[in-house]
Amino acid sequence: AAGVIQSPRHLIKEKRETATLKCYPIPRHDTVYWYQQGPGQDPQFLISFYEKMQSDKGSIPDRFSAQQFSDYHSELNMSSLELGDSALYFCASGFRLGAGNEQFFGPGTRLTVL
Amino acid sequence: LAKTTQPISMDSYEGQEVNITCSHNNIATNDYITWYQQFPSQGPRFIIQGYKTKVTNEVASLFIPADRKSSTLSLPRVSLSDTAVYYCLVGDIDTGGFKTIFGAGTRLFVKA
Numbered sequence: 714a715a716g717v718i719q720s721p722r723h724l725i726k727e728k729r730e731t732a733t734l735k736c737y738p739i740p741r742h743d744t745v746y747w748y749q750q751g752p753g754q755d756p757q758f759l760i761s762f763y764e765k766m767q768s769d770k771g772s773i774p775d776r777f778s779a780q781q782f783s784d785y786h787s788e789l790n791m792s793s794l795e796l797g798d799s800a801l802y803f804c805a806s807g808f809r810l811g812a813g814n815e816q817f818f819g820p821g822t823r824l825t826v827l
Numbered sequence: 828l829a830k831t832t833q834p835i836s837m838d839s840y841e842g843q844e845v846n847i848t849c850s851h852n853n854i855a856t857n858d859y860i861t862w863y864q865q866f867p868s869q870g871p872r873f874i875i876q877g878y879k880t881k882v883t884n885e886v887a888s889l890f891i892p893a894d895r896k897s898s899t900l901s902l903p904r905v906s907l908s909d910t911a912v913y914y915c916l917v918g919d920i921d922t923g924g925f926k927t928i929f930g931a932g933t934r935l936f937v938k939a
Binding site: 717746748755756757758761771801803805815816817818819820821823 | 861865868869870871872873876912914927928929930931932
């Protein structure tokens with residue numbers, strides 16, 4: 714079965730650089746979520762999209778932005794990177810009103826800021 | 828969104844049944860209870876979800892008392908591969924499915 718695809722899997726950037734993370738949800742899923750998980754921490758909700766429209770925002774810094782495109786893939790754009798942005802970034806997809814509202818998570822992108 | 832409280836960590840041995848209890852005192856009428864499992868460096872994985880009483884699937888059981896202020900995830904006969912972090916989430920899946928708050932999960936360590 715198709716799973717959530719994230720690219721790249723690993724990314725190394727310098728401070729103050731920008732980064733773009735991509736997410737390809739499971740086909741026909743209508744909702745995409747982004748999470749940040751720092752070392753030893755629990756996943757923190759960043760932002761979600763329902764049918765390509767931004768739905769809710771969590772603890773997403775103003776330096777970050779995200780969008781979902783017509784083909785349903787989503788991108789998380791991160792500017793002026795800081796050391797503290799080093800983390801695993803997960804994308805998840807699901808059905809807004811699906812059975813169990815289950816979210817399917819991708820493998821994550823590990824971002825390292827030097 | 829209802830706040831959840833779980834034990835920080837638990838230890839168990841292979842073959843034992845493990846019960847992880849989550850407190851959610853301010854759960855709302857429309858809220859469902861969902862549990863996720865996460866292995867290191869992997870995304871969380873859905874385990875089970877319920878509203879009241881008992882729910883069972885091939886992986887676990889979820890017990891929810893009548894007042895719904897807590898829930899217990901039961902893992903039968905755990906193995907070493909069940910060592911992971913377990914998260915309890917509470918939210919309205921009809922209207923609140925867009926914002927998922929992961930609290931501090933329970934780190935389960937299964938020993939041989």
